Every structure is written in C-alpha cells, then in structure tokens.
Amino acid sequence: MKTIIEPFRIKSVEPIYFNTKEERKEILKKAACNPFLIDSKDVLIDLLTDSGTSAMSSLQWAGIMKGDESYAGSPSFYEFKKAVQDITHMPQIIPTHQGRASEKILFSITGGKGKYFLSNTLFDTTRANIEFSGAEGIDLLCEEGKKPTVPAPFKGNMDIEALRKLS
Numbered sequence: 001m002k003t004i005i006e007p008f009r010i011k012s013v014e015p016i017y018f019n020t021k022e023e024r025k026e027i028l029k030k031a032a033c034n035p036f037l038i039d040s041k042d043v044l045i046d047l048l049t050d051s052g053t054s055a056m057s058s059l060q061w062a063g064i065m066k067g068d069e070s071y072a073g074s075p076s077f078y079e080f081k082k083a084v085q086d087i088t089h090m091p092q093i094i095p096t097h098q099g100r101a102s103e104k105i106l107f108s109i110t111g112g113k114g115k116y117f118l119s120n121t122l123f124d125t126t127r128a129n130i131e132f133s134g135a136e137g138i139d140l141l142c143e144e145g146k147k148p149t150v151p152a153p154f155k156g157n158m159d160i161e162a163l164r165k166l167s
C-alpha cells in the first residue's frame, strides 16, 4: 500500500483522555456493549461515526465568518445550492442540518406501508426513518461482509443474487 503524508496542516489540538483497559471494560459493561450508550468523553478513537468528529479546514472556519446567514435570500445559500447542483444535477435543493433530518424528509415522501428499501447495510438512522414511515428496510450484504474474521478486498458489496430474487 502506498503511504502518503497528509497534504494539510492540522492547526487545532483538543486534549483527550486516555482511559485504561480496566476502565474501558467497565464502560463497555455499563453500556451493555451499545456504542450509543457510551459518553463521547470516554472514546479515544470514534469508529461509530465521522459526524462532528473531524477537524475543519481553515477555509471552512473562514467561511463561517464570511457567510451571510440572512433568514432569506442569503448569498451563502446560492453558493451552496450551486455547488450541490453542480455535483447532483438536481433542480431542487433542500438544505438540512444533518443526515438524519434529510432521511426524515426523504422517507416521509418516498416511504410508507408496503414499500421496501434495499441496501448493502442500512445506516441506523436510515433504517429508523424507513421503519418510522411504515416501510421495510432490507439489508443484502454479501456473505464475506458478514464474517469479520474472513479477509476480503471489499466487504461492502451488495449480494446481487439476493437482490435479483427480491426484485
């Protein structure tokens, strides 16, 4: 594997607490091994999510100061809209503050009883929003993806045969 250095400088530091193996065992026991019940202050490396855990670039920080957050008609919105349209080519853009909020909007329109949503593995909030709408979410992960101890080049593929059977 080719290793490159990170092509940026990280300018901020945040102290984190290194807990001991014994403390981690206790934390896991108290949370019944459910990562949603672990306090973020007890987590050294967060593999549950990338949401809100990464550093912002200098341009992102500067953007906060440069941005015009007027309630309506703000140039920041038009800039955002154009960037998203350039990528997606979608005519309508609805900004949302979080992924889970977007899913709530999406599945309240596309979901409902008798509908099915197929995925390799649905993200937890995606499944929750699908099921809340009355629809059913179905995971069709390939066999190698279900076996943590079996090495494979990519474990996120859809099980195409299972997908064919369902469609």
Ligand SMILES: Cc1ncc(COP(=O)(O)O)c(C=O)c1O
Pocket (backbone or CB within 6 Å): 050, 051, 097, 098, 099, 100, 101, 103, 123, 125, 126
């Ligand atoms: C499909 C999907 N939904 C929701 C989220 C969560 O995003 P947020 O924390 O912005 O709600 C993620 C995060 O990776 C995601 O991949």
